[in-house]
Amino acid sequence: MTWWAAVLGFVGALAGSWGGQLIASRREDRRWDRERDREEVRWQRERNRLDDQRRHEFQLDWRERKLAAFGDFLAGLDQALSAAMHARETALEKIGFVYVYGPKELTHDEIVENLKSGSARMSGESGELLSLSLKIGI
Structure with a gap:
């Protein structure tokens, strides 16, 4: 065992x-x-x-x-x-159109008066292009 x-x-x-x-x-x-x-x-x-x-x-x-x-x-x-x-402005100036730059507050009469006084271009504070083109006699 x-x-x-x-x-x-x-x-x-x-x-x-x-x-x-x-x-x-x-x-x-x-x-x-x-x-x-x-x-x-x-x-x-x-x-x-x-x-x-x-x-x-x-x-x-x-x-x-x-x-x-x-x-x-x-x-x-x-x-x-x-x-x-620029090209458009140059071409339009050649045929007698002038683009006016200035503040939008100018009235049509003020723009025409400034153009007649001898300023062909105006520069305003805003510098925005107005939708106005005038035929001036050269």
Whole structure:
């Protein structure tokens, strides 16, 4: 009976050791899985944050480019309109029309009086083009 007790004790110790290792191994595998999942979530959050940051920087850059392009367009348009107005005024002056620039408060009689007094062009505070063109005799 002592042999059987010794063999049973040895087998029990061996089975307990293997069982303990198996339980510890499973526990360690679950811990690794949880840690891996946490790391994956953390990396996904970091990727999302970087994607959002890049998207925001791209939108800011795109906005700046659109504003610069629109500003260039408006500057070109202003130059073209100024050149067209100058060419129109020059052509109209050659045939005897004079455009009068001045504040909108001037009346028709005041404009005619200023033109008769020798001022072919008037510059006022507002500098807006009046919709008046007069045929003057040269």
